[in-house]
Structure formats: C-alpha cells, structure tokens
Amino acid sequence: MAMNLESLLSEKRMRSIERDTRRQFLTQCTTGLGAMFMGQQAFAATGHGMPKHDPANPLGALEPHFPGKAKRVIYLHMIGAPSQLELFDYKPDLERLDGQPCPQSFLEGKNFAFIQGTPNMLGPQFPFQQHGESGAWVSDRLPHFSKVVDEVSFIKTLQTDQFNHGPAQLRVHSGQARIGYPSTGSWVTWGMGTENTDLPGFVVLLSGGRQPRVGKALWGSGFLPSVYQGVQCRSVGDPVLNVSNPDGISRDVRRAALDSLNKLNQQTHEEFGDPETLTRIAQYEMAFRMQMAVPDAMDIEDEPDHVKEMYGTSPGKESFANNCLLARRLVERGVRYVQLFDWGWDSHGAAQSEALNGGFQKKCEEVDRPMAALINDLKERGLLEDTLVVWSGEFGRTPMRENRGGREMKLVGRDHNPGAFTAWMAGGGIKPGVTYGETDEVGYGAAIDSVPLEDFHATMLHLLGFKHKKLTYPFQGLNQRLTGVTEARVIDELLA
C-alpha cells in the first residue's frame, strides 16, 4: 500500500498537465447537462427546504439560505464525555464539598448509569486559573489551549436528554437519539455541497484506538441521499476505501482503461440518450482525480517541520494531532465538514486508562497542543474567520464521585451527567472570548441560560447561513430537520 501511495505522489506533478486536459473533457461532458439544470439557485422557488442539486454533480457547491459567516466546519468530538469539571467549568464550592455525602435532593428522580446509593461529592481534581483578556477559566491540564482562549467562546450549559453514550452521541450529531437520522455533516453538505469535488465533502477522522460505539451512524446520511454521508479518511492503510488502484494496475493503465470506458459510454449516451450515462462518465473522472487528491491531502509529510512540531504529529500513525493537522489541510482544500472523533474520555474511574487520576491526564496531553495549534494555524492562514471549529463531548460528568456497586472505588472518576456540559466554538462568525451560560454551584445543572442541543444545532446552522426550520427533508410524514420538532433558538449572544 505504501509503495502505491508513494508512487502516486511522485506522479502528482507529472500528471498536472494531463489533468487539465481531463478537466476540459469534463466541462464538455457537463455542458450537455447544464442545459437541464436550471441555474445554481439552490433553494429558489421551491418554497421549502430542498436544495436544488445539479444531478450531474450532487456535491457541487450551493448557496445556503443567506450568506453565513462560516464556510466550513471542523468538529472535535471527545468520545466518552470529558469531564467539564476538570477542564473548563471551575467550581470552588465543589472543592469545599469534596468527600461529603451527596445531598438526597441531587439524587431524587435522577437516572445514573452506574452511581448507586449515596455517593460522595468530588471536588475538581486539578487547579484552575483564569487566562487571556477574556479571563476564561481553564485547568492546568490544558496549558497550550489556555493561550488561545481569547479566540474561543464557551458554552457551559449544554444539555442533553440522553445519559448513555450511544444515544447521546447520536443526539449531538444527528439531533435524534436513534440511529437512522442524518448527521450534521450530512445536512450541511446536502444543503451547500462542497468546494472541491475532488475530495469528499464530509470527511471523518478517528483517533484514540477505537471506533465510536454506534459507528458509521454518527456520520450517516440517514434518509438523505447516500452521497452526503461522511467518508472516513485514514492515516493507516488506504486513506479512503478503494482509493488506491489494485496491485499491479498502474496509473497509466488506469488512464487508458478510463479513456476507453469513457468512449464506450459516450457511444451509449448517443444511442440511448440517458443523462445518467453522462453523469456516470463525470463520476469516473472525478474518482480518477480523487485518487490523486485524497492521498495528496492526507500526506502530512508534506508539511514543514515547525508545523508538525506545533501540532505534535506522529506521521504514519493514527493520532489526534495528525487528525487536527489533516483537518486544516482538508478545509484548506475546500472540504465542507471535517469531523474528528477521539476515543477514550469516559472517566468513570473504573480502569486506569480512563480514571481522572490516570489516563484522563494523558488524554489531556494528547489533545492540548493540537487543539491550540489548529486554532493558531487556521488564524495564521486566514482560515479561522470562515471556518467554524467546535469542541464537545456527548454529555457532562457528575459532581459526585462514581461509586459503582455502591462502594468506594480505587480510582477516581465521575458518572454520566446529561444536565450540563461544556462545548467551545471558535472562528466562523463566533464572537470570541465569550462565556455563555452558567452552571449551578457544583456544575450539576444549568443555573443561567441552559442550551438544549437544538439551540446548539440551530446556532451552528445559522453560522453557515441556514435557517434551521427551513433546512428540511420529508421522511415518515414529517418535514424532518436537524433541530427536530421542538422549538430552537439561535444563540445570538455567541454571534460576532
């Protein structure tokens, strides 16, 4: 595989002239279709939320409902739900309550995944400090990130109604707790296509050693056409499934084969007149370009050393740092939506690998530098202003110490808490340096300005130029939308 990839890259320059010729060919191909596709007015005159795609190029860029400040999204999801109480939501009162039995009022009517009986309160496990001009509180686990807080806005009171990982992750990414609904990335690429059709419009990058438990459902297209589902790009193996030619098939041979195939298909079109045939020719050409463009985009060796160092990348491996750098490379090339998932944040204290006094600290180290680097790098390149960067988990963690089985556990951890969790956003029309919402004195629930996920989604869509109520698709008798049937509010306070 490596050989194949290298040879592809070395070939890259040599082929650029040839590629231009192919482009011309393609233009000729699509002019026939152009006549059929009435203009680029994406949502014009349909009166509802169906974007009007060029059937020959379903991923072609479209204008959203109104000009949004964000043109693309990088979403960093910490799978397992990182503890807001150890990172961003500083609670001095909780420190004072450390070790005391939890008041019964906290427990009544609540569902917990693992807490039994009466647990004890657990104070913040790391020291906090205020940073930057905005004075944002960040714990000492994120020293690099602390330096970019003035670029970032925090939501402290995100709320969900799911307290299990699978449904909660789905809720964050598709608005629904069940599998089978389109993910945010699918809604967005369906709504506005992508700016570089040589690359997938919606890319997914995984790190942390495990897939999220509901797998592809987190980046599925649900009832939207399958072309809008996320495409997983990998640092190890074929960067996109089947993007490499089979062993022994050189790029020249492939070119020759495609030339023949195109000619035969052209004949077919002349004979039968089906426009799908022309579309197919265009797709095969696009695939050929993708075979070049994807490995090119995924090759971080390309980057100068100081950039690699800034992110802390480890080439050839699967890491969050690599994925942050890849995310920058992808959005730079016009990819619409880049979704990162980093596994390993479920700090129950049930195992060394995830405990707050164990693996959690390593996870913090793994993400701290790259998160900061991503923001700085995007800013330096002038990309931050129209790239929305979002960071979150799927729910929060309890101010109580987990006591699985009703007993004190050896390691320190917290149980799931849907009542409040922290997300941050940067760039893409976000007013920097804002903290929105305030949790109660122990960080258990929202005290001021709670943010249901619907509002969070509505805000993301607004930044991209969509009215969340208008981006709809009919399925099972409902005009389905990311924000579901409940009312949602765009959080104006976060908008630049």
Added chain:
Amino acid sequence: MKCFATGFSIATFATLAADGEVDFARDIQPILNAKCTECHGGVKAAGGVSFVYEEQVINFEGESGYPVVKPGDIEESELFYRITTDEENDFMPPPDDHSPLSKEEVALIKQWIEEGAEWSGHWAFQTPVKAELPKSSFDDQAKSNIDHFLFARLEQEGLEPSGVESPGRLLRRLSLGLTGLPPTLEENKAFESAYAEKGQVAVEQAVDDLLSRPAFGERWATMWLDLVRYADSGGLGQDQKRTIWAYRDWVVNAFNEDLSFDQFTIKQLAGDLLPNPTVEDLVATACNRNTQTNNEGGTDDETFRVEAVVDRINTTWQTWGGITFGCVQCHDHPYDPIRHEEYFTFMDFFNNSADSDLQNDAPLLKVPKDAKRYAEADELRSKIEELKLAVWEPGIELRDEVEWKGLKGIQVTSNNSTRYELEDLPEYTEFATKGTVAIKVQTQIKSAATIMGSDPVTALKLSVRPHDPETSIHSPEWGFVITNLEAWMVAERDVEQEDGSTRKGEVKTPIKFRWSVPDVPWMPTNPVEVIWKNGKNWGANSRIHHERELVLIPDEPIELPENASLLIHISCDRTGHGHPMVIKRGHLSMSADERWTGLIKKGGALVNLANELDAATAALNKIPGTTVPYMHERPDHMARPTHVFARGNAMEKEDRVSAGMPASLAKAAPVAEKPGRLEMAEWWVSEKNPLTARVFVNRLWEQLFGIGIVPTLEDFGSSGEAPTHPELLDYLAIRFQEDHGWSTKGILREIVVSHAYQQGTKVTPELLKNDPDNRLVARGPRLRLNAEMVRDQALAVSGLLSSKMGGEPVHPPLPEGVWKPFQGGDKWNTPKVGEENRYRRSIYTYVKRTIPFPTFATFDAPSREFCNPRRLTSNTPLQALVTLNDAAFMECAESLGKHLAEEQPGTVGKKLAAGHLLVTGREADESRIKELRKLMQEVEKQSPQQAWTVTAQVLLNLDETLTY
C-alpha cells in the same frame, strides 16, 4: 440523482378539473393541504376548524359562529368569504407570510361548494374500484390490460409508446428484474432464437422460467428486508450479533413458494396467534423482532421496549399501509384523518408481547436446521406448551383456593447498605426498601411466628410488588430477579455443651423446597429447580408493574414448634444494565392446607407430568438447529396496560386505551369486534382494505419501472403524490387481490409481459425534458442495478457466483480496516479464495447496522435501522472506486478476463464480443470491439499479463453493465 426530480410539480401530471365536476380528492384536498392545514389541520385546529375532518368543516360552526362550508351556498360559507374578502384582518391565509389562493384555486373551491361540497375523503382511504379498460389508437400494440391504461394516458398527452426492446436487452431486463441476476450467454442465445420464432410466447415462457427459479425469492426478499429492517445485529449501544437469519430464509422461501400475500401478512404480524402455529408460522413473526435493542451499560430496558413497540407500529403502517403513522405519535395527523389517540389504540396490538429489550433477545424459538424435522419440533413444542400448562394449572388453582395467612411481626434486614421499613397491614406485614438500594441484595426475613398455630406449614407464598404500586402502572419500575432462595427453621432448644450440661441455644434446620408454583406457566417451567441451580433465576425481568407471586412447597410439611421462627434469605444478584434487580416491596404468607403435600407426592400425577415435560424439553433441545427471536403474547392476567402518551412522550401517560383501528379506515374496511393482534393482521388483508393491495403492487411496479404509480411509496396519504394512473393502480390492486388471489408471481407476470415493460429505452431530448422520470412510461425502464445486483452480477458473469441458498450469514471480502466492531467477539472471517461462502449472493452477507458492508452502502443500500420504504439512487465517484478498485471486484475482473481469454472460442474480437454480450445483453458493434482491442493493445505494451483483466474491468464498469 433521480431522487430530486420528484420535486417537479404534481400539476404536470394531475389532470385538472377545468370543465366537468370537481373531484374533492383530486381538486380540493391538495389546495386545503397546501394552504390551510398548517393552522387548520391535525396539529393545530385554529378556531376549532380542521380541514382534515369533514365534521370540522361541513356545516361546522367554528369560533367565528358561521358555517365553514355550507354546501351549495357560497354566500353562507365562511371559507369562501375568507379566501376572497378585501378585509385584511379576515383574509386567509394570513397575508404576512403566506401566499393567497390562486384565481383557479378560488374558482375550484367555489365550484365545489356550489356543487354541494361533497366530502369524498382521500382516495387511498377508499376501497379500489374496477374501471373499464380505456381505449386508444395504440391498442393493437397492447400485450396486457395494463397497456390500455398507459396508452390512453399517452394519447391524451400527445405521446406514443416506444417500440420493443432488442431481445438480448429484453431478456437481461427480465432476468435482472425478476431474479436480480443477468442471463448467461447460453440463455441469451436460446432466447434470441425462441423470440425470433415465437415472439410474445417466448417472452411469456422466459418469464415463467425466471419466476420458477430460486433466485427469484432472493431478489424480492431484498426488497422486503429493507421494509422490515432485517439485520444480523441489534443496533444502538452494542450492536451485538443477533441470530435471526432463519427469518431471512423464511422470506426467501415465501417468495419462491409464492405464499399468497394475505398469508404472508398474517403470518408475519400474528403467526404466533394462529391455531396450532407451525415452526414457519412462528419464524415469520420474527418480522417484528428486527427492532433495535440497546444493550449499552446503564440503559433503561423499558424505554427501549417502548421504542421497539413504536417502531413496530410505524413499520406496520409504512410497510402495509404506505401511511406515515409515525406523526400520529405526537399529535393528530397533520393531513390525514387519523387521531392522536388512535396511535395508542393501535399500540395496544403490539404492547403485550413477551420481549422486553433483553440482551439475549428472549423469547427465542428453536428452529431445526433440517426442515424435515420441523414437524417433530412442532409436535414437541406444542407438547411442551400443553405440559407446561398441565404442570402449572393444578398449583395455580390450589393457590387461589386455599387459605393464606400473612406473616406478621417479621424482621427484615439485608446483607449490605439496603434498608427496609415495615408496615403492619391487617393481613400481613409488608416490607419495602427505604432510600437508595444497593446492587446484589440478600433480603433476610425472620419471622417469630407461630401463626399457623400447631398446624404444619405446607406452602409458603412470596408476593412482590413494585416499590410504588401506583406510578408503576403507568411507568413500570425496574423489576427483580431472584437468584437464590434458602430457608431455615430456627428453634430455641436445649443444646448440649461439651461438659455435658445443657444451655438454651439456636438451632438452624434447613427447609428443603421441592416444588413451586409461579404466577406464569412459561417463565420458567419450574422455578424452584431453576432458582436452586447455579446461575438460574426467577422474577420480573426486566420490569414490574403489578404484583408477582411465587408459591414454594416444602418437601415435607414444616412443623414449627413453639418459640421457633422461620428464616428466609432471598438473594437478588442481578443488575439490569447497572440497576439493582432486587425486591423492593413484598410480603410472605403461609398455608397449612394438606392438599399441597398431596399435590407433589412422589409418583403422583403432577410429578409424572413434570418428568414428561423435562423429557420433551430435552428432546427438543437435542434437535440440531438455530434459534430466532419471535413474538409471544403475555398471558391476559399479565397484559401490559396501554396509555396515550401526552404529545408522544412515553414519560407522560394519559388515558388507558384498548386495541382498535383508526375510525377513518375502519369505515372503509370493517374491523372485527374486540380485535387482537391476529384480527389486526387479518384486517390488513381483508376484502375491503383500501391500502394493502395498492401499496404492495405499487412497490412491485417501482422495483420494475424505477418509479411508483404513486411516486411517494412511503406516503399514500393526502400529502404524498397522487397516482399518475389511478385507474391502473386500482386495476392492479384488484387483479392482485381478487383474480390472482394475492399471488405475487401472478401479478408480477402480468406486469412484465406488458408492452410497457418490454419497450426500448431510447429517449428523445424532448421527452426527457417533459418526463425525465418516465412517469408516463412512453419508454422502457432504464435503471441502475441496486447494490446487491451490482455485486451479484459481477460474481455471476465472472463465473464465481455460488447458488447455495440460506443459512448463517456470510462474510465476503471487505476492505482492510473496515471491520472494527465496538464489541469484540464479532469476527469477520473471510473465506479464502475458492471457498464457496466467499461468492454467495449478497442477500446472505452479514448485516451489521453500525458497520454497513461498504459496497452496499456506497450503492445506496440502507443500513436497516428503520423501515426503509424506498431506496434513493445516487451516482457518485465512490461507486466508481468500488467497481474499479475493490479487491472483490478485481477478483471478478480477473476471473472474467481469464474466462474470456481461455474459454471463449475464436479470435480476440470474438472473445471480446462474447464478453460484451455477457455483461450488457447486446452484441457490440464494430467500433466498440475496436475500442476494446485498442485498449488491450495499449495495456499489453505496459503490463501484458493485465490485458484481459483490465479489459474485463472496463466491461464490468460499462454504463450498460451497471444499468438494465
């Protein structure tokens, strides 16, 4: 991207009233839906007016005090005033952000009111009527009655049908259309000559042959499995493996045996409730066990049980009715006359099955591997059912007859932090947990009782109730599972000391129980035995909403001396996803009735029956086979109550309801009195049902023509698209239901022998512009192969395809790094090159919901979480990467290349021509052969050994290969 073409307007094809009478369903309802129902509909009925219900419109005085519509009188009809007035405050729809009715629409409304405002209701809610065959000047070309309907419409539109397709391409269409596989070269040749000789007769013979092939069932089962969301995994949290393939095989067989669609329906929805159900009848009910289960730690089984029930409701309505019933869960249907409450009356049909989101998918049915042993298994299973009842009934009768004395003055403690409070009731002392409950609780009950006086105790009864008996009726609590139960008699006696003296001391004598009588005959058979055995248990798993009882009968009557007490330890060690499954409220009672001892006498009738039961169970277990989760109704006395959920929220329950059908549909097709699930199933295929036959023939039509007569397969309601050919749809529905006796093969045959299906596909730019989706069928269908066909065809033409049917799902090659299941243990072991399971038809590929098979997902197969009524067809670069680069397709290309090079006779040109014919059904002309030869020569220059493979790749990727 054909899918988006549906956006193009209905008006193009709906014939407008213009002159002649106004038709409510055709002319008026679409206007009301578009302009009025947003505020005056099912979700919101402003001023009490809803244009969904006749009684809220015709002669109905809303809050304004005027009749909304007074038939025959536009002056008195508020509706007409509102849409025409100059008074800005009264004008409807409100002008700020709505567009007014067009002149034509106003005219139609006026005409409708003047003509008497007949409220005929929505077309799909009325039983189909047979129309007379229309006539047209193309009738001499007609090969089936279907053509007359299509031709008449073509003539009306100034179009004409296309000529007949070439025989090779026709056979390819028939073959892929009916069996999902392309014809062989031999079949192609045979058909060419038969066709030249016999024409239509040859077509009919070919169709009969194709319909009789096993591949037929495999192709049509795929359509069905999308609807019933078949998968080999559970979905959600763990997406664990689920063994349910026996159901998939049942569907394939049902299509192959042409099981009539009414039986097909009844068996799947209620096969378990048929008299003396067979193994097949029960396997069919797994249809509704394809719902997702969630086994993630900390999940709430009841929540996901309810989710599964909701999914069964929505799937049933979607699959059989083409109705988007899901929206009625939260409110009245926005457009169609279905009330919010009616969702829950329908829920009651499904609310009482025994499954409850358990990890093991219980209840499971044993299915013998060898179908020849089905009868034996049937016999054993019904014997077991009978014996279970026979063993259970005498005990339960006795339980209800004897006198019980409740235990009072008990002490209750636990082995951990769980605490109890006691309440003295007149009959007994009840214990209940206080505060939070730990997991793995042993409840220790001590009774200082001599309550039976001097009578020996012959039976002990444990009664367990929900912690909050009142709220649990609405929202069942976590239940309890007893994993061990031990009892002792504790007597104070003189105990001899070492020095020979005696002192008072406690002596514990174990009490042995030998028999028990649970409150249900079926879970488990014999709890005493089960509780005693390591790892076995009895209780309310996973939910409790009413009292549960267990009678325990000791080996011998217990003589309780004065001063003696009874000590009972009940261990509940299970957790339900982390929640303690322990007894939270209960009491004990005793009986001194001598009949208990008699009941379980050794050598007595009951003991003999129990032995027989054990033997029968062992015999059934011994038959080699698989299992399948199936539907099993809970007994009446344990029936779960069904409540209306306020705004669809399962946490907020309102009035209790009992099973029934929506009134608007019951009007067309009467429902049995006091219907149960079986009567519900029968209703779907009852004579007058307006939906089922239409919906199903429309699905078949869409599979063959690429677009339904009702293009919105998923919505036959008034917000879906109207049928392009309503009379044809009704004709097909009636033919299917009455003349073909619900025979799927019969109706399919009638469709494919039509001229319409046999037309050529060539399309002029003008026709393309006016009818891009080919709704009027002025040309033959030209469709992209579906996901399964793409792979199956590649395997078939390269000579690799296995014809082996059924059995466990298989694991064909998939790209490296894709298979990373969340849970270990679910291995993807790909058979080696040459092994049969590597080349099985796609329908047998393991379906894991969270890791869809990449090739299928790329070619638009759904991942089967929910009922998928229609696949959207896309055309993407990722598809090209699959068919060009995927190792499995490369293997096909190599094999096809080798076949052409080594086995096809003649020159290179001849070989290439054979290859072209094989993959497209069409002889290649000279220029195409030349192009392929040129390619071969070019590849030969670079890597000669690849020449045939690369050429075969091109053949496999031709537009004509990927379409049919």
